Amino acid sequence: MMLLPGLFNYWLVVVLMMIGFYVVIAQGNLVKKLFGLNIFQVAVFVFYISMGKIEDGTAPILVDGEPVYTNPLPSVLILTAIVVGIATLALGLALAVRIRNAFGTMEEDEIDAAEADPS
Amino acid sequence: MAVTALALARVRNLFAVVMMSGIFSLTAAALYVVQDAVDVAFTEAAVGAGIATVLGLATLAVTRSEAEKKVRAVAFGPLLLVIVTGAALIYGTLDMPDYGDPAAPIHGHVAPRYLADSEKETGVPNVVTSVLASYRGYDTLGETTVILTAACGVLMLLGRNRRQKRNAPTRDSAA
Numbered sequence: 202m203m204l205l206p207g208l209f210n211y212w213l214v215v216v217l218m219m220i221g222f223y224v225v226i227a228q229g230n231l232v233k234k235l236f237g238l239n240i241f242q243v244a245v246f247v248f249y250i251s252m253g254k255i256e257d258g259t260a261p262i263l264v265d266g267e268p269v270y271t272n273p274l275p276s277v278l279i280l281t282a283i284v285v286g287i288a289t290l291a292l293g294l295a296l297a298v299r300i301r302n303a304f305g306t307m308e309e310d311e312i313d314a315a316e317a318d319p320s
Numbered sequence: 321m322a323v324t325a326l327a328l329a330r331v332r333n334l335f336a337v338v339m340m341s342g343i344f345s346l347t348a349a350a351l352y353v354v355q356d357a358v359d360v361a362f363t364e365a366a367v368g369a370g371i372a373t374v375l376g377l378a379t380l381a382v383t384r385s386e387a388e389k390k391v392r393a394v395a396f397g398p399l400l401l402v403i404v405t406g407a408a409l410i411y412g413t414l415d416m417p418d419y420g421d422p423a424a425p426i427h428g429h430v431a432p433r434y435l436a437d438s439e440k441e442t443g444v445p446n447v448v449t450s451v452l453a454s455y456r457g458y459d460t461l462g463e464t465t466v467i468l469t470a471a472c473g474v475l476m477l478l479g480r481n482r483r484q485k486r487n488a489p490t491r492d493s494a495a
Contacts, residue, residue, distance in 0.1 A: 211413040219406040227398035232334055232379060236341045239372065243348050246360070254355040255422045261356070261447040263439050269422065271356035272431045273447040279360050280452060281463050287367050287375075288470035294379045295474040301383045 210251040218244035229309040231297040235290060242286045249275040338376035345369035359448045 221244060224237025253275035261273035301307050304315045345368030352361035417424035434447055434455070444450040452460055 208413050208416060208418065210419045211416055212410060215406050215409045215413065218409070219402045222405065223398060223402045226401070227395040230334065232376065233337055236337055236376065239341060239368075240344065243344065243364075243368070246364075247348065247351060250352055250355050250357045250360060251419060252416075252424070252426050253357065254419065255427060258356055258422075260358045261435065262358075263435075263445045263447065270435050270447070272427050273434060273451060274431050275426075276357045276360050276448045277451045277456065279357070280363055280448070281459065283360070283363050283367055284463055285466050287371055288467050290372055291375055292470045292473050292477075294375055295477040298379055298382050299477050307383065 211248065214244050214248040214251065217241075217247070231300065231307045231309065232294070234309075235293045235297065238293075239286070239290060242282070246279045246282065249279050334380055335377075338373055338380065341376065342369045342373040345372065359446070 218241055221237045221239070221241030224240065225234050228234055228237065253272035255269055255271050258269040258271035261270040261276070263270075297307055300312065304312050306312060306315070345364055349361045349365040349369065352358070352364060434451055438447050438450045438455075439445060442450040442454045444454070
């Protein structure tokens, strides 16, 4: 880690986040959009966990002696967020299945066309 | 990790997308271990790499879709938007404290108090567990409610569907 600049982690997070963002706004397939959203989420998680890390720290499980502990609070928040994230992913995929059953496709433009022309 | 994400963005076969997502989550879990967040790594490996992949595969199995239909050229409008947003965010990180800096403001507020007193107050050596289950117990309860709601939603969306398939094509005329 020494060779990298101090903000490298955050830059990686931004790159990941933007890849996810691009997938969400530019791709047409609903399943792929949802997994793009997943990438975006993981980027946010990595950002939080990076903020909590202390150099030479150890995991926040108390032991004897006076070690430096990494901040436990981001971990707690992200644990909750991961679980909520999987819940939204499940709901989104279920919606995609329903849309596929109603329109016969999961491509966004084809759905638009089918809605404009209900024949 | 960025490579996996890029591959996910480029690949058109949906099966490959789901698999890439699994690999991506597993890499993320490894990264969390490096950053001392072992509890998060467990959860990410089990939930992100496990359940999300299963859910994705189940969706593909139900819809029998394999690949996106259209070959899309790189869309320049969204790409431009993404680059501008990314540049703004990177500009924002320039004010962040360095990675691993013990003097960063995030470490100064309530975190030391939890590290010092939580074992006395809850009797649990793992601080993440004691905060999650004890100090923020109501929040975790709320999280369980979210899961319940999501499960109800999925069941309503997909369960209704099956019933309608049974009693014939009334739905198509309504739509």
